[in-house]
């Protein structure tokens with residue numbers, strides 16, 4: 001699930017699988033759908 005967080009007076013959307021932050025809920029949801037954080041991310045950074 002994508003969670004929201006406040007940062008720099010703006011709302012960000014965080015992928016709970018790998019922790020990446022997005023400024024768009026659509027981007028975060030799309031990312032998380034393809035995120036393999038649960039299996040151990042191999043592409044981070």
Ligand SMILES: [Zn+2]
Nearest residue numbers: 015017018035
């Ligand atoms: Zn992710």
